[in-house]
Amino acid sequence: MASTYGFIGLGLIGGSIAKGLRSAEPDCRILAYMRTRARLELARSEGIVDLALSGIDDALAECDIIFLCTPVEYNESYLSRLKPLLKPGAFITDVGSTKSSIQRTVEQLSMEQLFIGGHPMAGSEKSGYEYSDPLLLENIFYLLCPTAKTPPAFTARMEALVRSLRANPYVITAAEHDQAVATISHLPHLVAAALVNLVQDTDSERHTMKQLAAGGFKDITRIASSSPVMWQQIFSSNRAAVSAVLRQYISAMEAIEQALLTDDMSAIHELFTRSGSFRSQLADEHGLMNAQYSFSVHVADRPGAISIISAILAAGGVSIKNIGINHNRESGDGALRIEFYDADSCLKAEHLVQKYNFVIEARK
Numbered sequence: 001m002a003s004t005y006g007f008i009g010l011g012l013i014g015g016s017i018a019k020g021l022r023s024a025e026p027d028c029r030i031l032a033y034m035r036t037r038a039r040l041e042l043a044r045s046e047g048i049v050d051l052a053l054s055g056i057d058d059a060l061a062e063c064d065i066i067f068l069c070t071p072v073e074y075n076e077s078y079l080s081r082l083k084p085l086l087k088p089g090a091f092i093t094d095v096g097s098t099k100s101s102i103q104r105t106v107e108q109l110s111m112e113q114l115f116i117g118g119h120p121m122a123g124s125e126k127s128g129y130e131y132s133d134p135l136l137l138e139n140i141f142y143l144l145c146p147t148a149k150t151p152p153a154f155t156a157r158m159e160a161l162v163r164s165l166r167a168n169p170y171v172i173t174a175a176e177h178d179q180a181v182a183t184i185s186h187l188p189h190l191v192a193a194a195l196v197n198l199v200q201d202t203d204s205e206r207h208t209m210k211q212l213a214a215g216g217f218k219d220i221t222r223i224a225s226s227s228p229v230m231w232q233q234i235f236s237s238n239r240a241a242v243s244a245v246l247r248q249y250i251s252a253m254e255a256i257e258q259a260l261l262t263d264d265m266s267a268i269h270e271l272f273t274r275s276g277s278f279r280s281q282l283a284d285e286h287g288l289m290n291a292q293y294s295f296s297v298h299v300a301d302r303p304g305a306i307s308i309i310s311a312i313l314a315a316g317g318v319s320i321k322n323i324g325i326n327h328n329r330e331s332g333d334g335a336l337r338i339e340f341y342d343a344d345s346c347l348k349a350e351h352l353v354q355k356y357n358f359v360i361e362a363r364k
């Protein structure tokens with residue numbers, strides 16, 4: 001029998017999951033609530049949502065799985081209201097960027113048997129349903145944090161669901177999760193925001209820095225435009241872990257300052273030697289797409305570039321496995337990712353797009 005899914009919040013992440021489920025299970029039923037009614041109606045008119053709810057509605061009792069996809073503190077606030085609605089065998093999951101805080105609330109509400117935490121490790125600085133895209137979830141790690149009492153069948157169900165979204169399930173404890181994301185996700189957002197504000201606070205009257213900022217500044221600060229509400233709640237619920245890692249980061253910065261003050265250039269050389277070798281391993285092992293046959297093409301300032309490239313490849317007899325805007329921006333703004341079924345197709349495609357003067361930015 002087709003499954004019924006509920007969504008509380010249908011923005012960037014909720015919308016991407018709902019769209020992915022709709023394509024993986026066309027017959028599934030999707031019920032959703034979000035505060036902006038117009039966007040909910042858009043999701044309904046697109047055939048993603050079957051029933052647009054105007055709040056926590058009794059209809060949610062039909063759901064097999066309810067996804068909480070609002071900012072982390074709001075997600076927690078919905079748990080107690082959803083508990084009495086769950087039918088036997090149904091459970092709740094969330095997509096929040098922190099996992100210990102919601103797990104504590106789940107424990108306080110005696111809902112451990114009804115909950116499994118979730119967190120897709122992908123996203124964007126953009127917010128809202130209009131930016132949602134199932135491609136966002138492809139090939140990423142989707143972290144799962146079962147509680148001590150989550151039935152193994154629920155974990156297995158989520159693992160299968162994650163695979164159906166073409167993501168990779170990764171089971172981890174809430175504590176280990178929060179520790180890791182404090183360093184690889186939360187700290188970078190602080191660094192980006194602080195750096196952008198340093199520029200605004202210290203720029204010249206004619207805004208020299210603002211005008212001249214190029215790739216380096218833009219690459220490291222894209223995420224400074226992320227949702228203030230979402231990030232305020234993330235930092236509030238992972239304060240201790242982020243403060244600890246921020247302290248370590250400040251110490252690393254102080255060591256760099258010392259090297260500069262004492263003209264210790266071998267320390268600076270060593271800094272980049274170590275970071276470069278580790279960073280290149282990251283790109284190899286967990287690149288944007290784990291697919292082996294893919295590349296990114298620069299498409300900025302070319303209206304209709306996706307259709308042009310698709311037409312070029314189709315005319316050349318090359319089948320595309322997947323095509324989409326590169327949300328991780330590893331290859332810069334405007335990069336279009338194209339994935340192929342085999343090495344020969346990938347090579348042929350490279351020659352074809354280059355023949356039409358498109359610039360290839362990253363190969364796998």
Ligand SMILES: NC(=O)c1ccc[n+]([C@@H]2O[C@H](COP(=O)([O-])OP(=O)(O)OC[C@H]3O[C@@H](n4cnc5c(N)ncnc54)[C@H](O)[C@@H]3O)[C@@H](O)[C@H]2O)c1
Pocket residue numbers: 008009010011012013014033034035036069070071072074075095096097098119120121122123124125126127128129227230234
């Ligand atoms: N953006 C990312 O990069 C990213 C990545 C992974 C996980 N997450 C997590 O996913 C969750 C959602 O983030 P997003 O990026 O989709 O945000 P978003 O702003 O795009 O969407 C949030 C949705 O929740 C709704 N909403 C907000 N407050 C609400 C409330 N009180 N009640 C009901 N609905 C409410 C909004 O209308 C919107 O539909 C957050 O918990 C976030 O930590 C975000």
Ligand SMILES: O=C(O)C(=O)C[C@]1(C(=O)O)C=C[C@@H](O)C=C1
Pocket residue numbers: 096097120121122123124125184185186223327328
């Ligand atoms: O790519 C981005 O814009 C993101 O910030 C995505 C990102 C991150 O990598 O930090 C942000 C928050 C999430 O919880 C998971 C992923």
